Amino acid sequence: MIPLEETDIRTKELIMTADKYILPVYARPPMVLDHGKGAWVWDIAGQKYLDFTAGIAVNALGHGDEGVVEVMRTQASKILHASNVYHNEWAPPLASLLVTLTQAEGGLGYPANNPAPSPAPGAKVFFANSGSEANEGALKVARKVGKSRGPADGSKSEIVSFESSFHGRTLGSLSVTNNAKYQDPFRPLLPGVKVGKVNKTTGAELEELVNENTCAVILEPIQGEGGVNAADVAWVEKLVTRAREVGAIVIFDEIQCGLYRTGSLWAHSTWPISCQPDIVTMAKPLANGYPIGAVMMRDAVAEVMTAGTHGTTFGGGPLACAVGYHVLSRLSERAFVSHLMETSTYLLGRLEKLSAWYPELVAPKIRGRGMILGLVFKREGDPGRLVELARERGVLLLTAGKDCVRLVPSLNITQAEAGQAVDVIESCLSVME
Ligand SMILES: Cc1ncc(COP(=O)(O)O)c(C=O)c1O
Missing domain, CATH: 3.90.1150.10 (Aspartate Aminotransferase, domain 1)
Structure with missing residues (x-):
């Protein structure tokens, strides 16, 4: 000592x-x-x-945690990193586990405690390295969907976020993190970001906020950094309904509240399907502290993404995904x-x-x-x-x-x-x- x-x-x-x-x-x-x-x-x-x-x-x-340590030791001694040029042994099982658990327990359009219809509509996962990077990926997917759904002039590109939200520190995720302390020193940020009030923006204000030019709405079902503020299901239903009317993608940032922290897989798992998103982002607990992030999206959204449209050197590596698979298997017991x-x-x-x-x-x-x-x-x-x-x-x-x-x-x-x-x-x- x-x-x-x-x-x-x-x-x-x-x-x-x-x-x-x-x-x-x-x-x-x-x-x-x-x-x-x-x-x-x-x-x-x-x-x-x-x-x-x-x-x-x-x-x-x-x-x-001894289980986590053992998985890390075993995987690190086998192969640590080989890039996304190649497949590895752990990214496919982890993506499959995320999707099948969501299908079984609810979220992303799958009903809770109710087996999804067979064959269930599919979903796809993109692996990143952090929460911010997961949100960047989600925003890029939404932009691309906006281009495919909107007019040729590319005007369907606006993003809606909410007061007191926190989505990250990279320029894209910072642009939707409505906090002057974080944003002001780095302006100009991403153009076309509009800000609403959780549980408050409704009626004509909501229609103006989420409109034909909106490609994405990003929301934390329970705000973490902003003060543990939960969105009300009734309000979320109005928001999601409006987003569907104008063909905007709904992104739920479950980076802090997701992966069983609320007692269900996703904070929104038990919400009615009419309140569920097209994309869910996650990060923090997925590998218990080893860096990882992920974007999970419905197949109908994923189809716009083709080889070369997005990528990362480290994301989806064998070590992070082996740990992620172990952690998620344990959390879901x-x-x-x-x-x-x-x-x-x-x-x-x-x-x-x-x-x-x-x-x-x-x-x-x-x-x-x-x-x-x-x-x-x-x-x-x-x-x-x-x-x-x-x-x-x-x-x-x-x-x-x-x-x-x-x-x-x-x-x-x-x-x-x-x-x-x-x-x-x-x-x-x-x-x-
Ligand atoms: C809800 C939410 N989104 C995004 C992020 C950013 O994640 P990261 O710090 O891993 O980039 C955080 C981090 O606290 C968060 O709580």
């Missing part, structure tokens, strides 16, 4: 080196993570933390999902008590569902203060939007871990009060 004094020096040295050589685009606390196991992480000074951030909704199976929902019910119950006990600080309604939950604060600055106080007491949390603390732990946390996190949050609230 390294003496505390020395490790403190090591922490300082690393942070100073980071300050000197790493582009300062992140504001990070003064700690250096060393390793993790399950829902726990340790820094290089030996301090232990209960991780309710899970790498920003990524480590669905927790840290240091019934026992895994029911454990997640039981823990979520317990966590939600405990969080609801906090709002009753600290009414001056915490708003009554907990946002989100499953393992994407938001504790809403009444006073500006309190979310950041709670995150700091909780970290000092050994629990890692995230803020979201202006008023919210986001809980996105690993999907397999125990009830005892959920209880421990809430105990610490409560002790912080009593300090804040």
Whole structure:
């Protein structure tokens, strides 16, 4: 064991080196993570933390999962990368698993808990390396569909996104991420992006927003970064109906809320078919932290994409897809999902008590569902203060939007871990009060 004094020096040295050589685009606390196991992480000074951030909704199976490690070891020793010039052993099974699970559990136009008609309409997957890149792919597909459906002048090219959305940092995905702080320094962005309000833009405003020139509508069923804001099914139905009227592609960004985080495969899996998208994007938990992203689309949309129309060097590589296949197989086990929902019910119950006990600080309604939950604060600055106080007491949390603390732990946390996190949050609230 390294003496505390020395490790403190090591922490300082690393942070100073980071300050000197790493582009300062992140504001990070003064700690250096060393390793993790399950829902726990340790820094290089030996301090232990209960991780309710899970790498920003990524480590669905927790840290240091032995199954994931074994798949990585085996696959890395076989073949790591060979490019998309060739097929590999794992991209086809992972794409097939994504489509067949969606057909069985609902989403992308397939009904939930209801076997899809036989033969079921097909779907195709494009593999990328991140969430932003998945959204870029989805927007490009929608643009191409717009060209094939719209007039020859290419005017069916506008994209509709929503206030407080987060779709990524690349120029295309940033253009649909309606947040001045992220967008303003980089203007001009993609032209033809129009912005609506989730659950609010209806009637004539909706008709103006989504019109004949619209090729794509992109929506997070539950906004993550924006503050754990869920879209109402009744409003989504109006939005999707309008998009269908004008022949616009509906993209659901399930990068943060998808892949069982809400307790179903997709946050929209249980929604009526009339509220379902043409394209779903995913990333974060698919390989439990190994970089991967994917775009899944209905065959009717996929048919515009032919050889050479899109691509990437690393996407769909054998290592990422082998891990993805392993992770998705485990997440989709019934026992895994029911454990997640039981823990979520317990966590939600405990969080609801906090709002009753600290009414001056915490708003009554907990946002989100499953393992994407938001504790809403009444006073500006309190979310950041709670995150700091909780970290000092050994629990890692995230803020979201202006008023919210986001809980996105690993999907397999125990009830005892959920209880421990809430105990610490409560002790912080009593300090804040
Ligand atoms: C909903 C959503 N979309 C897109 C992204 C961007 O993903 P990435 O950071 O992997 O590019 C994020 C990241 O937080 C996200 O939450």
